[in-house]
Amino acid sequence: MSDQVQSEVRVIPDSVPFRRELYSRILKGCMFLCIGITAALVAFLILYILVRAVPYFSWEILTTKPSYLKGTIGVLPDILNTVYLVLTALVIVLPLGVGAAIYLNEYARSKKLVKIIEYAVETLAGIPSIIYGLVGMLFFCQFLGLQTSLLAGALTLVIMSIPVIIRTTQESLKTVPSGYREGAYGLGAARWHMIRTVVLPCCIDGIVTGCILAAGRMLGESAALLFTAGFAHALHGYIDGITSSGATLTVALYVYAKEQGEFEVAFVIAAILLVLCFITNYFAAAFGRHMHKIHADSK
Amino acid sequence: MNLLDKNNKDTVESIAGTIFLVLGIVNIAFVLLICIYLIIAGLPAIGKIGIIDFLFGTKWASTAAEPKFGILPFILTSIYGTAGAIVIGLPLGFFSALYLAKIASHKVRITVEPLIDLLAGIPSVVYGFIGMLVLVPAIRSIFDLPDGASLFAAIIVLAVMILPSIIKVSITALEAVPEEYELGSLALGANEIETYCRVVVPAAKSGIAAAVVLGVGRAIGEAMAVMMVAGNAANMPSLFESVRFLTTAVASEMSYSSGLQREALFSIALVLFVFIMLINAVLNVLLKRGGVKRK
Numbered sequence: 001m002s003d004q005v006q007s008e009v010r011v012i013p014d015s016v017p018f019r020r021e022l023y024s025r026i027l028k029g030c031m032f033l034c035i036g037i038t039a040a041l042v043a044f045l046i047l048y049i050l051v052r053a054v055p056y057f058s059w060e061i062l063t064t065k066p067s068y069l070k071g072t073i074g075v076l077p078d079i080l081n082t083v084y085l086v087l088t089a090l091v092i093v094l095p096l097g098v099g100a101a102i103y104l105n106e107y108a109r110s111k112k113l114v115k116i117i118e119y120a121v122e123t124l125a126g127i128p129s130i131i132y133g134l135v136g137m138l139f140f141c142q143f144l145g146l147q148t149s150l151l152a153g154a155l156t157l158v159i160m161s162i163p164v165i166i167r168t169t170q171e172s173l174k175t176v177p178s179g180y181r182e183g184a185y186g187l188g189a190a191r192w193h194m195i196r197t198v199v200l201p202c203c204i205d206g207i208v209t210g211c212i213l214a215a216g217r218m219l220g221e222s223a224a225l226l227f228t229a230g231f232a233h234a235l236h237g238y239i240d241g242i243t244s245s246g247a248t249l250t251v252a253l254y255v256y257a258k259e260q261g262e263f264e265v266a267f268v269i270a271a272i273l274l275v276l277c278f279i280t281n282y283f284a285a286a287f288g289r290h291m292h293k294i295h296a297d298s299k
Numbered sequence: 300m301n302l303l304d305k306n307n308k309d310t311v312e313s314i315a316g317t318i319f320l321v322l323g324i325v326n327i328a329f330v331l332l333i334c335i336y337l338i339i340a341g342l343p344a345i346g347k348i349g350i351i352d353f354l355f356g357t358k359w360a361s362t363a364a365e366p367k368f369g370i371l372p373f374i375l376t377s378i379y380g381t382a383g384a385i386v387i388g389l390p391l392g393f394f395s396a397l398y399l400a401k402i403a404s405h406k407v408r409i410t411v412e413p414l415i416d417l418l419a420g421i422p423s424v425v426y427g428f429i430g431m432l433v434l435v436p437a438i439r440s441i442f443d444l445p446d447g448a449s450l451f452a453a454i455i456v457l458a459v460m461i462l463p464s465i466i467k468v469s470i471t472a473l474e475a476v477p478e479e480y481e482l483g484s485l486a487l488g489a490n491e492i493e494t495y496c497r498v499v500v501p502a503a504k505s506g507i508a509a510a511v512v513l514g515v516g517r518a519i520g521e522a523m524a525v526m527m528v529a530g531n532a533a534n535m536p537s538l539f540e541s542v543r544f545l546t547t548a549v550a551s552e553m554s555y556s557s558g559l560q561r562e563a564l565f566s567i568a569l570v571l572f573v574f575i576m577l578i579n580a581v582l583n584v585l586l587k588r589g590g591v592k593r594k
Contacts, residue, residue, distance in 0.1 A: 016490065020490070020493065023492070023493070024490055024491075024492035024493060027492050027496055028402075028492055030390075030394045031394045031395070031397055031398040031402065032398070033394070034390065034391045034392075034393075034394035034395045034398070035394070035395045035398045035399065035403075035411070037391060038391060038392075038395045038411075038415070038418075038462065038466070039411060039414065041418075041459060041462075042414040042415070042417065042418050043414075045418075045421065045429060046417075048429065048433070049425070049429070095322075096322060096325065099318065099319050099322030099323075100319075100322045100323045100325065100326055102319050102322075103319035103320060103322055103323035104323060106319075107316060107319050107320065107323075108323065113323070116327060117323050117324070117326055117327060119583075120326045120327045120329070120330040121326050122579065122583065123330050123576070123579060124326065124329060124330060126516055126575060126578070126579040126582070127333065127520075127572070127575060128516075128519070128520020128521070128522070128546065128571070128575060129520070129522070130520065130522040130546045130549055130550055130568070130571075131333065131337070131520075131568055131571065131572055131575075132333075133550075134337070134340075134549065134553075134565065134568050135332070135333050135336045135337065138336050138340060139332065139336060159329050159333075162326065162329070166326075190308060190309075190312045191312060191315070191316070192311065192312050192315035192316070193308075193312070216420055219422065220420065220421070220422030220423065221422070222422065222423065222424045222523045223423070223522040223523050223546070223550060226523075226550065226553075227553055227554070250422050250424045250523075251424075253422075253424045253425070253428060254424045254427070254523060254527070257424075257427075257428045257431060257527070258427075258431070258526070258527055263432070266428060270425045270428055270429075273421070273422050273424075273425055274421065274425065277417060277420040277421055277422070278417060278420075280420065281413065281416045281417055281420050282413075285413065285416070
């Protein structure tokens with residue numbers, strides 16, 4: 001008996017066994033290595049684009065259109081096309097997305113329908129942009145007869161970015177305390193009146209965040225626009241612009257870099273896109289934080 | 300309140316209710332629209348070419364005198380390219396996520412996370428552009444090839460592009476693991492790294508699997524960046540040769556295609572769509588099991 005006890009008592013080692021120590025060290029090393037590579041990658045991308053683009057930046061390139069006569073290249077039409085496209089798409093997608101989110105969160109009674117709609121939205125989020133481009137071309141350009149135009153591109157982007165708006169709106173609708181709704185009902189408000197006056201004002205931040213995220217996605221989109229919005233670089237006002245074919249910044253970057261070999265202007269566009277991406281991310285994060293803060297305060 | 304007002308209000312309410320119902324159902328209509336258009340546009344060519352010849356034919360010569368429409372090279376390239384991107388991107392993203400979620404100080408985290416967001420937001424053409432100018436020449440000179448535009452270049456660009464989604468979903472999954480698991484493991488004498496790798500990671504494994512599947516979905520659907528670095532010749536996949544993906548097959552010929560060639564391009568899109576639907580179905584199951592929200 002005592003022998004057995006003796007054999008089971010082991011001395012607790014002073015140091016961690018070598019193998020365990022090695023295992024920990026190696027894994028920790030891997031983590032540092034990977035985060036280092038990732039950070040270096042981001043830093044390289046940003047610095048490379050900015051350093052190569054800065055020498056080519058000039059007031060002229062930003063404010064003129066390309067001219068074969070003078071042999072100059074300007075990106076103003078592409079900037080304007082992008083602005084037209086994003087604004088049009090946002091104006092259309094906002095009511096569609098917010099409305100759908102309100103239906104899912106506030107109105108829907110049938111769980112089955114909610115499930116089906118949510119599944120549809122998830123499916124939309126997963127479809128690659130090239131397929132949106134094809135269907136957009138078939139449906140908007142050919143079937144609806146819009147031709148290759150910014151409007152057809154904008155409508156394609158509407159379908160593409162609906163999931164972003166729905167998701168962010170739904171999230172912020174969920175943060176509105178149900179006490180607010182009950183209070184409004186108790187005071188005799190009907191459903192839509194309650195939503196309009198109580199719920200929606202509470203989730204403006206979420207909706208704005210959704211818009212910014214959607215705008216970011218639209219700014220970066222190219223495959224869906226290639227066949228729907230076209231390649232033209234003409235300078236137009238809004239009405240003419242939206243009904244005619246036009247290249248956005250991303251499409252212009254693709255055409256200049258891949259097909260024309262104009263790397264200078266391509267770098268300028270890449271830098272503009274990078275800055276826009278940074279700005280949209282910053283504002284989305286800022287509004288997101290604001291939303292969380294309000295949510296935390298109201299709890 | 301008089302009765303007329305009350306009636307007015309009721310009308311407004313019921314109109315509002317109907318409008319929101321319609322706005323909800325519109326989304327289902329969008330999905331159906333996409334499905335139906337792809338099927339209508341894609342099926343005829345598959346019928347004409349024959350499904351076996353189409354899916355398993357190894358030669359794509361759409362503009363030849365005697366055109367051949369075999370898309371096996373594209374399917375295999377898409378699969379190899381995606382697998383390669385995961386092989387490179389997953390360890391990189393997984394360890395980065397583990398570091399950010401568990402080890403990094405608050406200060407490091409709030410500096411690095413916006414950078415990851417930026418990486419996620421950079422448009423794909425910009426990745427393609429940088430890949431074209433930096434990666435392709437580098438591959439050409441390192442491996443001494445006639446042209447650097449190859450499957451390998453595409454794999455690296457895709458790996459970088461899926462990195463942010465892998466990192467972000469993995470972080471969410473790792474943070475969803477209850478703290479008690481960690482505390483229990485630490486109390487039993489495991490050190491921190493052992494706790495993270497042997498307790499937290501297994502507990503978060505469906506979330507991490509979801510991150511991988513999300514990455515697969517991104518990689519297989521990416522068109523522009525790949526088009527700029529992969530060379531676009533319809534070869535059977537080989538690491539250092541010019542290849543064409545399913546997405547780039549559609550994008551590169553669409554602008555000048557006609558007749559059966561054009562129909563075949565829609566069939567390729569249909570095949571791609573089927574792939575994506577399968578991936579989405581897997582993703583949904585994993586996300587539900589992992590309790591992780593899709594970002």
